Amino acid sequence: MFVHEGHDAPSPGTVVDRVEFDVERGKIGEFAVATYAGDQIHRDVDVATAAGFDDVLATATHVVVAGHHRNQREFVAALGLAIERVVVGSVEWEYARPLVAGDHLIGTRRILDNTVRQGKRGGSMRLVTLQTDWLDSSDQLAVTQREVLIERGL
Template sequence: MIEDTIVGRDLGTITFPIDRSKLMELSRSFFDTDPTWHDPEAAAAQGFAEVPTPPTVTTLVDHWRAGGALETAASIGADLNRLLHGEASWELLVPVHLGDVLTTRGSITDVTRREGKRGGTMTMVTIQTEFVNQRGELAARRTDVLIETGA
């Protein structure tokens, strides 16, 4: 059971590189085979000074997290059998490029409850993660809402 007392909990830091192979995998997950998304020469031929990255590049952090994407949910006491990812939003502050190294810091910023339309109480947990690049710049802020459905 998710307790209200987790608000303010620090979820730790993770440092990970934005590397070419992961950008290729990410672009393929969108069914986009354009090499501009992972090849510096192809990006330059398209007029880009550096390889561009989509806002969702921050999801790569979950490949570096011990236990993967579900680790955070398990660590806050969520019932993984009743868990939904309700929302993700990004605030992009500086571009993220191939070769950058990002360090994250995540925390629980809110826990709310409401009655579900099909019965039971839903618990919504808001997680905010900041991504700082190797130059110390805040590159992005991602907000996720996890939903534990009613029993």
Template sequence: MAINRDYLGRVYEAPEPYEVTRGKIREFADAISDPNPVYRDRDSAKAAGYTDVVAPPTFPIILDMEGVGQAVADPGLRLDFSMVVHGAQDFRYSRPLQAGDVVTCRTTVSDIKALGRTEMITLESEIATVDGEHVVTAVNMLVVRAGAEPAEKK
């Protein structure tokens, strides 16, 4: 069954703001094995021109996955997650996320298209401070592989 094109433009809101903390930034940097001191040490971050430790560039995936998860779980979208592979991920920054930021995330189904029997869905997550300052847009494209061809009737 094809992805429901009526969902183009549908929005999924994070249930509550997310507080970016030094601890979460450090845990993420540890998980990706990045020893950069601006992710761990406030003095190093300040020396680099930041007000506090900054998050690695892929940190917004934590927030992005909330909205993507809501979309994937929405039965009306008709997305067969067992056939999904991750196609692409992109981050468009206005500025880095840093400790002390309190942000919201709003995910929108921005594109649905078919290439033969394969479908692609793009979800864009706008991450902004609770005051409305844009920080980053995470763009996540999923590829929905076609199922097996139906058996011929004899």
């Protein structure tokens, strides 16, 4: 187990936070602009329904909007991270189904791994792998998000 600043770090399986939000048309449009997603399926309900969706289709990275709903201070404290030394190593999404405007998502984020490695240029780094399972209002898995946070300079 990794020990950080005198505290035991949470172990794999530990829930670090839960968050919920509604997938909104306006926010989908903002993400489409920000990610250069030019397909009108992200902006026009008629185009989306003609393609077989109930409403406009969310962009592939839409669940990152959850960052605006999370208590970042509690999350950082729960992991025992020094936020000024943290970078995001990777993020991946696995969709069980497409997200559309009107979906309500509840995400539970857990620790998958929490390790320390020796860096190639000296010093060590802590790698925390997290997984968020996003369930819809029917308690069905919609998206699985995995991310690796790297705390540099231990």
